[in-house]
Each structure stands twice: as structure tokens, then as C-alpha cells.
Amino acid sequence: MTTASLESKIRGCVLGAALGDALGGPFEFGPLERVPALTGGDWIDGLYPYERASGPHGVWGLPGGGLPPAGTATDDTRLNWLFLELANRLECMPSARDLATRYLEIYEQPDIVFPGHAAITWKQFEHWEGACRGYLGQTSELYPGLTPDVLLARSLGLNFPVLSGLIAFTWAGLLFPGQPEEAYEASFRADFYDIGYAREAVALLAAAISIAIAEEITPQALYERIVTCDPLHLGGEFSEPFVVGHLPQYYPLVADPQPDQATAWALSVAFRNYPAFDPFRTFAVALLAVLAAEGNPMRSILIAVNHVGINAHGKPVRYEDIDCYGCIAGALAGALSGVEAFPPALLAQVAESNRAVYGLDLEGTIARTIEVFHRGR
Template identity: 25%
Template sequence: MSVQASPAAVPSFESRVHGCLLGGALGDSLGYAVEFEPIEAIRGRYGSAGLTSFGEIDGGSHFSDDTQMTLYTVDGLVDALEWANDGVAADEIACLWLAYLRWLATQDVPVPASAPVPQPRWIDAQEVLRHRRAPGNACLSGLATGEMGTVGRPVNPESKGCGTVMRSAPFGLVPHISREAVYKLSSDAASLTHGHPSARLSAAAFSLLIHNIVADQDIRRAATAALTHINNVPTKAPELAERLETALRLSADQAVLSPEELTATLGEGWVAEEALAVGLYSVLATQGNDPAEHFRNAIAVAINHSGDSDSTGSIAGNILGAFYGEQCLPAEWLSVLEAPEVIRGMADRLLAVTTG
């Protein structure tokens, strides 16, 4: 089964930006409710279909570090673009590093004395972002070194956790830049916390996928083009190509994989290439009569498995939100989403510096 249908109406760029960030937060929030639970426990609590709606969650809806770091990625990009719009050249990766250091401070992790002291920005005053929601160890430890990780001077050189992928959709939302620029921005930003090639290239592949979708490609074509680009760069991560090729192939089949088959073939999503493959497969293997139905179906596949459910749900939500725009976001889900005004606030700030 494959999603090739175009949206009923081509969404505006504004709708794609809001849809991508809100969609990611919805998938993250639903997945966060079952993160760390094996599929047997998920079925035992929610039934054979697993968790399929927010109405089944006790205790309200909460998004995780995935959405927190995605919004801080937006803020780092906005910071750099504000300088550029004022005619001042800025180091984009340094702006992102400072943004991530400000996120680190929200997690009650001491910022090393050797690190610069970032100036506070609007996002830092949002109390909802100060909760500790199972942040990734590599993100915390990489930033806590106080050293700005680079490709040539990596922090966590062996880490390829999914903490790079789950925060990287915003790089694909910056308009009027080349694929090469998207690749460099996202892979260099991944190096701030993770040093393994697959962590960097998976983040870049995801950003390129979003970039291609925003350029009005269908999801399968966008994914294939992103994979081709990654396969042609000097750095290689063969496990990334293998996982994405498998996701593309399996998603063309008629039957949707069971949760057990999904993790057996694509992985549980704890590492970067697996998280991207599971999120992509979930989107391509499902469909519905309307965008909101497709969104619900895809998120159900993305989160109901014995793996990193919030990250795979977030990635699937980012992809569909970028493709359909806000029309795919179920109204009843949005009504219970945590702090939508903060997510929209960051979307509006990105739009203000990119489109005026």
C-alpha cells in the first residue's frame, strides 16, 4: 500500500510549517504515552489495536523532549535568520548550539563554565518547555561537555541515537535554500550532540525529505530523492540506506506490517536510521479517505510497537503535517494538545523571518 494521492488542495507554505510542527507534537504526545512499553503491555492496556486516540490516555496529553528540541531547533534557525535579515552574517551552527544550550538549562543540567552564556529569548520563558520528559542521554551529555561538537571534532563519536532525527524537521522548512544547504545545516547540527555518521546522515535525510515535500513532491518521491542525495555524499552510512530502502519496499505491499514484523525488519527506533525508517514506513503504508484519517492511521502504526514510540510518532507526524498542511490534523486531537500556542508561536516566528 502506498500513499501517492495529493492533498485535496495544495497547502500554503504557512499551513505546511504549522502542520509539520503541530503534527510532530501530536505524534510525539501520543507516542510518549506508551514509550518504553512492549507491544504486549500496550495491547493489554488499550486493546488489540493499541493506543489510537488521546481519549484513551489517563492524565492528559504531554509532549516529550522530541518536541522541545524541535522547537529549539526552530529558535536557533530563527536567531540566525534574524541576524541575516539585519545584514549581519551569523554562524548558523553556533546559533543552534546556543539554542540547544538553552534547552539543556531547561532540563536542570548545569551548563559548563567553559560554554558561552546565551542571551534569553522568547522560547525560554515558556514554562511548558521546562519539564524533563525523558531526554536522550547523548543530547544531554554532548551538550554538557561545553564543547561545540563538529564533524572533525565529534562529541559522542560512537552515538547514533535518534536524538538527531527527531529534532531535524525544521531544517526542511527553511525556504529558498538548496538541498546542499539543507544537508549541511542538518548534518552539522547533528554533530553538536552525536558523532556517528548514521546519526548525522539520518538527520540530513529527514530534513531533505521535509524539504522535498515542501517543494511539492509526493512523500515517496521525496523520500527516494533524499535517499539518492545521501547515497551520493562522501560520508557513508550503509545501515541508513538499507533501512530506508527496506521501508520503501515494504510500504509498497498491500498488507501493513504487524508491530512485531515492523520492529523485526526496521528496528525499534532507538537509533537514528531505525526511527526514520519506522516513521517513513508508517506514513507510506497507510492511507485514508481524507488527510485526517490518514494521519490517525499512520500515527497508530508509528507508535504501537516495542520501541521508541514518541520519536517514530513525531517523525510520522512531521512528514504528514508538511505534506497535507493543517488539514490533516484531527480537530479532537488538537483540542487536547499540550501548549499549542507555544508551538504556533515558534511556527509564526519562523514564518516571520522567512516570508515576512
């Protein structure tokens, strides 16, 4: 582990998450055969081009037409950027009401963000319209006849815990350096559209990043802090909180050193019965990848993005939601190690590609976050 400044760790967290997103993006839910066709092997090992723009919740094309360049991220980075920009504007952690209001603003005025992408922006935020209306006590034009309480209860229409909050609140812990319980509680409360243990996973990620940016701490010590983190007493008479209660049974997979390819396969086998969008799978794969890689950011991300889906016969059949797994792994590893631990050329490519496609100025957003939340520390 290297000694990194707070500013370096913030930059590492943000840019590492965007890099992990961009490394996994070209292959998420894709066939296994595409990787050897591009890399000559069976291991995703760098930034590769996209075959197509994949839709509102994936990567988008260039505003004037054309495929997104290698290094372009997906909805994970877009949502996280919106979150951090809102926090910068408010100069505090956005509340659930703040977020619901902002998402509806974008749904109703889709040309106010992401220049040149109004139609697909509207389609992306259509996904959140019902839950946002429900939280704000409104009815929905998309779901006529449903009362606000039902709109909120139906969440995003999936009816099982998913990773939506993990990829929209990835950077929430940056607002609470060295305050893991505050980060946990604020993120749990703000995540109005997730259900069940998804909110616990979101809160734990915020707590982990809060710790990582404020301390010189090893991945092992961070893991030990996280598996005892339950400030809202989510456990009860019959069980511990789901995420912290289940993490320890998977720890032996990374307790002893082994090649990264073997770790990626072991994690794929271990989590094969969880849905690809499952928040426990997403958080656990990312955290365990960081543990296995001893905090090395590139190794952490590559273990996470080489995660495959396995059928009932034990055969790998596709890549899973690996841009999301890579995003969380990159955020955690970057928060631990700082931006200097990444290959600078890859970070520069990610920054430029996301500026070209979405108009994002990631470094500018980071600078504003440091100015608003961290000056004087």
C-alpha cells in the first residue's frame, strides 16, 4: 500500500470507478468469444472498442453519430456524475427528495444534461419516473391509476433487490471522510428507490469509501471494519443484516494468494446462483476482488470485470454485469490507493472519451467536490 493524499484518493475513487465501468462496458452480458477475438486470450486486459451503442442504460454513441470510443463509460458513470454534481451544487449530501426532484427535472427536460442526447436521456430517466413521483407524493403519467404509495413500493418495477443504488451512489462516501456511520446512514436514507438488502449494500459501500479516503488502511483491515458495520441495526431476532451476515462465508475464496484468473473463476462459481443485477453479488465481488489483489487497482478491476455467468452444468455462458462490478471495484481500490496507482494513460483516455460522448468533465467535478467538501482538511 502506498501513502496517498486525500485529494489523490478522491481522484482515484472517481476516475477508478469510471475506468472500471469503461473496462467492463464493451463486454457486459456479451458472449465469451468476443474477448479472444479482441485480446488473443480469454482475459479482459484493457480498454477495447464497442461494437454498438447499447441503449439507454448502457453506453451511448457520439452526439453526432458514430460508435463511442474505447474508454467510454455507461450509465454507472453518468448517474454517479449527476449525483456528485448535485452534491456540489447543494454543498451537502443530497436527500431522497433532492434526488427524486432532480431525476424528474431531467426526465421532463432531458436536454439539460448530456448535450446531444436528449431522446435517450429521456428514455433512461423514464425508468425512474414512477418511483420518483411516488416518493414525492405524486401520480405518474406512465402508470395511471397507481397511487403514490404503490408507485414507491414497486420501486423500479423489478420487485427484487438490484444494484441501482450502488451505481448511482458509488461516490457518496467521498462526502464523509472518516465518518463511516454518517456516510452509511445518509446513503441508506437517500436511496429511496431500492428495496431490501440493496440499501444495506449502498450504505456499506459509502462507509467503506469514507474509511478508505481518510485512513491509510489495508484492504484486509477495511474488510474487517465493513463486516461489523451496522449502525442502523438492520439485523433482528432471526438473522444478521443480509450483506454483512453473508460476506464472511465467501472470504475463504480470497484468503490465500492465487492467480487473478483463478480468483475471477472462483468468484464466478461462488455467486452463480445470484442474479446478475443482485446488489450483494455486485458489492461482494468488487470487495473480494480488491482483497485478492491486495488493493492494486488494475488487478482489482480486472478480477471484477472477468466475472462470468455459469449455467447449471458448470459451463461459462456469458459475461455478467461486469461494468458495474468493475465500477465498484475501481472506486474501492482507488479510494484505498490513490490516483497514482493507476496507469495514467488509461485514466486520460477515460476522461477524454467521456467528455467526447457525454460532455462530462470528470476532473472539473472532482475539483469542485474537493473545494466544497474537503478544503482545509
